[in-house]
């Protein structure tokens with residue numbers, strides 16, 4: 001089994017977006033500590049639109065200089081020490097700005113597909129370049145912001161032109177639509193890797209792109225009751241390390257608390273308690289790949305502890321790996 005621990009490296013996007021130090025730098029330094037102690041490496045999907053905005057506004061607002069520098073230094077450190085840096089696009093940064101006190105984040109155009117094709121091309125080229133320049137390495141794997149990459153027909157040609165050949169955004173049976181979000185992976189094959197061409201949730205054996213879906217798990221309402229209640233009972237262990245708040249996803253919480261929900265295998269907060277269960281399920285299905293998602297901002301002391309236990313227990317038995325290790329020079 002190849003195990004990919006993947007992190008979407010970003011702040012929050014609502015009014016309460018949180019600080020770079022608490023949402024990104026500190027929790028990532030904890031991940032680095034775990035990785036180095038156990039000699040494993042992780043994959044980071046870096047929200048490069050934010051780096052570009054920091055660079056743009058730091059000239060006018062010198063207080064942004066330290067945020068910019070700490071991100072640049074941490075991303076370079078991650079890359080130089082063997083972690084994978086890959087492309088994560090939150091295009092709403094195009095419409096957002098810094099007002100001298102905080103970021104005014106406009107999420108009316110939240111999905112890349114909310115932009116027209118010329119704009120999409122410009123965003124993909126620009127966002128990929130900043131990561132390629134920072135790391136000096138190949139950027140070829142994509143994780144869509146908020147899992148939104150449909151309709152893929154709007155992205156397909158531009159991704160091909162930019163040598164983005166692997167996607168890791170789909171999770172089987174995931175389905176959600178709101179003002180901002182839209183993804184539908186209900187038809188995704190029950191596979192841990194497949195090729196696709198026009199639609200990432202539909203297998204096409206002759207397809208140009210490889211999908212390495214985020215592993216998926218079905219959670220009971222009881223699980224989510226525990227998840228929501230634990231944070232209140234023991235905030236020291238269960239409160240997210242990030243100091244912001246996620247944008248609202250209307251209806252999602254109610255659904256989770258009342259019916260079985262298909263979710264990503266995830267290390268955010270209490271979700272990390274399911275790592276072993278998910279691994280056992282994937283092993284029994286004879287899958288070769290397990291892709292775990294997380295967000296530094298949403299990690300808790302509890303989830304870091306669970307991640308470390310999981311790595312310690314499985315590091316000799318399974319292959320903790322990254323996209324670059326598996327897809328380059330093959």
Ligand SMILES: [Zn+2]
Nearest residue numbers: 008010145146
């Ligand atoms: Zn994201």
